Amino acid sequence: MRALSHLDDEACIARAQRGDAAAFSELVARYQDRIYRFLVRLTRSPDDARELTQEAFLSAYQALARWRPDARFTTWLFRIARNQAFDWLRRRKLVEFVALEDEQDLGIPDPAPTPDAVLETVQRFHGLERALARLPTEHREILLLREIEEMSYEDIAEILDISLGTVKSRIARARTGLLDKMPR
Numbered sequence: 001m002r003a004l005s006h007l008d009d010e011a012c013i014a015r016a017q018r019g020d021a022a023a024f025s026e027l028v029a030r031y032q033d034r035i036y037r038f039l040v041r042l043t044r045s046p047d048d049a050r051e052l053t054q055e056a057f058l059s060a061y062q063a064l065a066r067w068r069p070d071a072r073f074t075t076w077l078f079r080i081a082r083n084q085a086f087d088w089l090r091r092r093k094l095v096e097f098v099a100l101e102d103e104q105d106l107g108i109p110d111p112a113p114t115p116d117a118v119l120e121t122v123q124r125f126h127g128l129e130r131a132l133a134r135l136p137t138e139h140r141e142i143l144l145l146r147e148i149e150e151m152s153y154e155d156i157a158e159i160l161d162i163s164l165g166t167v168k169s170r171i172a173r174a175r176t177g178l179l180d181k182m183p184r
Contacts, residue, residue: 016061060076140174142170153171
C-alpha cells in the first residue's frame with residue numbers, strides 16, 4: 001500500500017506544493033496509467049506515449065504552484081497531456097494520420113470460450129482501433145476522453161477549452177464518423 005494513498009488529490013497537491021516529493025509521486029501513481037492510455041491512443045505510439053506521459057507529469061510538477069483548487073486536478077492534468085501530445089503531433093506533422101494493420105497483440109482477454117468467438121472479438125476490436133485512428137484528431141481525442149476515460153462533458157469542455165455545446169456536437173459528429181469508418 002502506498003504511504004499517502006489515503007489522502008485525496010487536493011491534500012496531495014497541497015503537500016506537493018510545499019515540496020513533498022512523495023505527495024507528487026502519489027499523484028503520478030494515481031494518474032499515470034490513465035494519462036498513458038489516453039496518449040497512446042492519441043499518438044498511436046507506445047514509446048512516444050511513455051515519453052509524453054513523463055513530459056506531462058514533469059510539466060505538471062513545474063506548474064504545480066499555479067494550480068488552484070477551482071480546477072479539478074484530473075482535468076488540469078489531461079489538458080497538460082493533451083497539449084504535450086498536440087505539440088508532438090505538430091512537430092512531426094502527424095496531426096491527421098491513418099494507422100495500417102497493427103500486427104502486435106493488443107492483449108484482449110478471452111471473452112468467450114470458443115476460438116471463433118475470440119477471433120471475431122479481436123477482429124471487431126482491430127476494426128474499431130483502425131476506425132478510431134482514421135478519425136480527425138479532434139474527434140479521436142474527444143471520444144477517448146468520453147468513452148475510454150469516462151469524463152463528464154463539463155470536464156472535457158475544460159480540458160479542450162471549448163464550450164459545452166461544442167463538446168456535445170463534436171461527440172455526436174465523432175460517433176457518427178466512427179460508425180462510418182467501422183468495417184461492415
